[in-house]
Amino acid sequence: MDSATSTIRHLPEAILTEILARLPLRSISRFKSVSKTLKATLESVHFRRLFVSLHKNSSSYWSLGSREGKELIRFHGCKTWDLPKSLGLLPLGFDFKASSNGLVLIERDDNCSYVGNPVLQQWVKIPQLPLDDCSIVFGLVTRVDEDGVVLGFKVIRIDSWVIKNGPHSYTLNMFVYSSDTGIWTSKIIQCSYLITKSVLMLKNLNGTIYCVILHVPGVIVAHDFYSESDQFMVIHLPEHSNNNNGVVNGALTTSGGFVMYMKSLIVQERATVLKVWRLNNDESWQLLCEINGLSISGSFVPIAMHPFASDIVYLWHQQSPPHLVSYNLRTGKLIDPAREYHGDFYMDQSGFEEYMDVIGRRRALDWYYTVLIGLFQSVLPRWMEPLPRPPQVEMIDTTSLLSQVACCFIPQEDKDE
DSSP: OOHHHHHHHHSOHHHHHHHHTTSOHHHHHHHTTTOHHHHHHHTSHHHHHHHHHHTTTSOOOEEEEOTTOOEEEEEOOOTTTTOOSOOOOSOTTOEEEEEETTEEEEEOTTSOEEEEETTTTEEEEEOOOTTOSSOEEEEEEEEEOTTOOEEEEEEEEEEEEEEEEETTEEEEEEEEEETTTOSEEEEEEEESSOOOGGGEEEEEETTEEEEEETTSTTEEEEEETTSOOOBOEEEEOTTOOSSOSSEEEEEEEEETTEEEEEEEEEOTTSOOEEEEEEEOTTSOEEEEEEEESOSOOSOEEEEEEOSSOTTEEEEEEOSSSOEEEEEETTTOOEEOHHHHSGGGEEEOHHHHHHHHHHHHHHHHHOTTOOEEOOOEEEEOOSSOOOOOOOTTOOEEOHHHHHHHHHHHTSOHHHHHO
């Protein structure tokens, strides 16, 4: 027994709990091997809630990525986990499909998919739909408790066939895989607009998927996949007009547990206006802030908000050379993240410029293309809760996952030898 272990065992439990709760999660996990008693303490609900309360203002790893899963912007500052700055979240050989509360959904070219927690390196294989050759991934949703701990997940696929009932009435066939049951179920949902993967962009929060339909300006549709409802909700964006007097750039994002909508309006010979709304639980929009004339020259595009601090917004400054800036809505302070956060900030400058060029070309071709939602926001979980494991499904680590992928590419004649 070394001196550190001896000291730990002789400290009063209350003092020891307070000390350990201030450590990063990676350090806490190592203490589980000291004793069964300490392991039980560290895995208790009381300790988890104490840790979350003490670290709620701590910096955490989060990133913004393209729809293809390429990490374009990364904020490290990971005091909660004490992890390397580059996590390598996606195993090689897989395509990124969706993420929710620290979990990711990945898929191979043969439609074999997995849901996993990349930080804990835990993965479960999602069974393929029987006799299915025409559905595609629609999204991933999670169910969390009051501390943000993931309790379960659902994988959503959408069938390619759609029944048109009328001018504004469509019947969609969705397939839902639940970690609670480990089986696929079919869910028929009605929607006022045509939904296909090629004409929408998605954002998810608290079990609900929000869809911006590209050919329907000013409208988002949403469905809570943990509800019994068979209808997509229709939510109109605030202050939307088809005859905007100026150039409008909008972004749908999430922050502080809410869906947020940001809009910048650039009117000739006037200062740029930035507005931020929050979507309330009753589906109404609440204007949080309106700023007339930012302390920034030239045009800019709202990109995202900080996932935990709703007073921090990120803007793409289009003045040459184009660059990312963050703006504090409360203090009015404008900063350059690359200078402010030094080694805790990473940006794929060329990749992000290419992404914004694509957005610019789309908006040039379509005046109604005003809402940006294409960036996926990935946030590390706030606690090291194991990945929810469906019944009778084996959990594997990343090494085993990669081994399974390698086996799939071995020619059959080599396997038989």
